[in-house]
Amino acid sequence: MMLLQVEKLEKHFGGLCAVAELSFFLEEAQILGLIGPxxxxxxxxxxxxxxxxxxxxxxxxxxxxxxxxxxxHQICRMGMARxxxxxxxxxxxxVLDNVMVxxxxxxxxxxxxxxxxxxxxxxxxxxxLSQERAxxxxxxxxxRLELARALATRPEVLLLDxxxxxxxxxxxxxxxxxLREIHQKGVSIxxxxxxxxxxxxxxxxxxxxxxxxxxxxxxxxxxxRDPQVVEAYLGREFLDAAG
Amino acid sequence: xxxxxxxxxxxxxxxxxxxxxxxxxxxxxxxxxxxYAYLGQSWNLLTGYSGHISLGHALYVGIGAYTSTYLxxxxxxxxxxxxxxxxxxxxxxxxxIGFLGFRFGLRGVYFVILTIxxxxxxxxVVSHIPALGGFAGIFLDFKPSFWNFxxxxxxxxxxLSLGFMVASVGVARLLELSRAGRFMVAVREDEDAAExxxxxxxxxxxLGIALSAFxxxxxxxxxxxxxxxxxxxxxxxxxxxxELILRPxxxxxxxxxxxxxxxxxxxxxxxxxxxxxxxxxxxxxxxILYGILAILVVLFMREGMLVYLRRALRSLLRLEx
Numbered sequence: 404m405m406l407l408q409v410e411k412l413e414k415h416f417g418g419l420c421a422v423a424e425l426s427f428f429l430e431e432a433q434i435l436g437l438i439g440p441x442x443x444x445x446x447x448x449x450x451x452x453x454x455x456x457x458x459x460x461x462x463x464x465x466x467x468x469x470x471x472x473x474x475x476h477q478i479c480r481m482g483m484a485r486x487x488x489x490x491x492x493x494x495x496x497x498v499l500d501n502v503m504v505x506x507x508x509x510x511x512x513x514x515x516x517x518x519x520x521x522x523x524x525x526x527x528x529x530x531x532l533s534q535e536r537a538x539x540x541x542x543x544x545x546x547r548l549e550l551a552r553a554l555a556t557r558p559e560v561l562l563l564d565x566x567x568x569x570x571x572x573x574x575x576x577x578x579x580x581x582l583r584e585i586h587q588k589g590v591s592i593x594x595x596x597x598x599x600x601x602x603x604x605x606x607x608x609x610x611x612x613x614x615x616x617x618x619x620x621x622x623x624x625x626x627x628r629d630p631q632v633v634e635a636y637l638g639r640e641f642l643d644a645a646g
Numbered sequence: 647x648x649x650x651x652x653x654x655x656x657x658x659x660x661x662x663x664x665x666x667x668x669x670x671x672x673x674x675x676x677x678x679x680x681x682y683a684y685l686g687q688s689w690n691l692l693t694g695y696s697g698h699i700s701l702g703h704a705l706y707v708g709i710g711a712y713t714s715t716y717l718x719x720x721x722x723x724x725x726x727x728x729x730x731x732x733x734x735x736x737x738x739x740x741x742x743i744g745f746l747g748f749r750f751g752l753r754g755v756y757f758v759i760l761t762i763x764x765x766x767x768x769x770x771v772v773s774h775i776p777a778l779g780g781f782a783g784i785f786l787d788f789k790p791s792f793w794n795f796x797x798x799x800x801x802x803x804x805x806l807s808l809g810f811m812v813a814s815v816g817v818a819r820l821l822e823l824s825r826a827g828r829f830m831v832a833v834r835e836d837e838d839a840a841e842x843x844x845x846x847x848x849x850x851x852x853l854g855i856a857l858s859a860f861x862x863x864x865x866x867x868x869x870x871x872x873x874x875x876x877x878x879x880x881x882x883x884x885x886x887x888x889e890l891i892l893r894p895x896x897x898x899x900x901x902x903x904x905x906x907x908x909x910x911x912x913x914x915x916x917x918x919x920x921x922x923x924x925x926x927x928x929x930x931x932x933x934i935l936y937g938i939l940a941i942l943v944v945l946f947m948r949e950g951m952l953v954y955l956r957r958a959l960r961s962l963l964r965l966e967x
Contacts, residue, residue: 454841455842474841486842500831552839
């Protein structure tokens, strides 16, 4: 089943065209990668899909329903949760209370929300830090907290904006393992990622954009050999390295 | 936590017994401590918890004071009833301001300016309404009786204002523990991140301003019936708006006890220095003292004094165990 359909999405900032005629879809239980060079419009696409930016033209349907004009919290309530590229924890409250905010979306009682928050923290490996102030966490752990908060809203689709950016290889592998497990639980994932190691390990399909337009789409192994993609994004070295 | 509640309960007991030994003047200072703690707490519910900075809270004090006083003097309606009318009115005005601010995304200083403008416009408008006494304001008739919300001496006012303060701490604590309070704090910390987690930032901001305006207005009725004189400058002016936010800022914003601590520190200082400086012909100098204190707190104790008191208490309480 088609979970998320993007049809001819367009977004302008004044005279600058950030996203143009972009169409792609995300099927149930799929991991789709969205890649492209810096400034290609990936984060803008996320903002449009999650209600943070109004859509100029085109259509976005989630579970068959248009999300045009909906506010971010309404879209989250429908089952589409996102993380931010620059993580945005609630700095002055505890790690547990951060996740509680997400958990309270579906759990109406505080006790149930607390249980869900604890189990989510355990899942991402932050349980031992639940009473710490979120502001005291280093980046790698903040990224996990960001993921935990979004997970606690029990989404059907997770939109992850560079959750592996800035992590060391060990932390990347750990994140890959986490995302696999989330995927196995039946959550579909749309992934913006620059860390090719993580992306190649996870994505079943990849959409490549440049200057806001789609330039390639397909399975990761093929897409990275596409001359246009190599030209625009990966660089010759990657092709040599990939053999 | 249990120890803290025990400590607070004993402090409350002391406060309840205090009128047995204090004279009228000192009781009056305590009334002011409780009253400003209450107003500070009411402001804290909006700004401390949901993060929207209001510098026009005198507006709600004024609505409360003028509404109950007008109803009492012209329609013989008891301030006990009038105070709720004023509170609902203030809440509606608060919601209107909130709607303009939150719906159109006025954040930070823009929201501050919005709150100031509404308060200042109201002050000027009331100054030109003869039925409300105009610039000169209204002297309340002194007809002491419970039903009239007017009493001889300070003892009744002492217990009333103590009740107001304790109730406001209770409201803040309940809010902290509730879903709504947690959502409000999320909005304060990061509105976009809260939205992304399904929190309707608009709704919880509106809840914050409604609750805050409602409670602030109840304080206005108390003020009118304690001082017996209200005018546009005293209950709608910028001075009061600033006065009532200093205590939570110094005590600790976004905490249930911060405004109380702040008021216990600041109000006696203000009352005593005001009297002292006035005797020496230096009226207004206490405001400079305030300013210096506020600057020091903002520079060196940004989270307020409560953090330090809590730290001190923690070691103290541990020693006891």
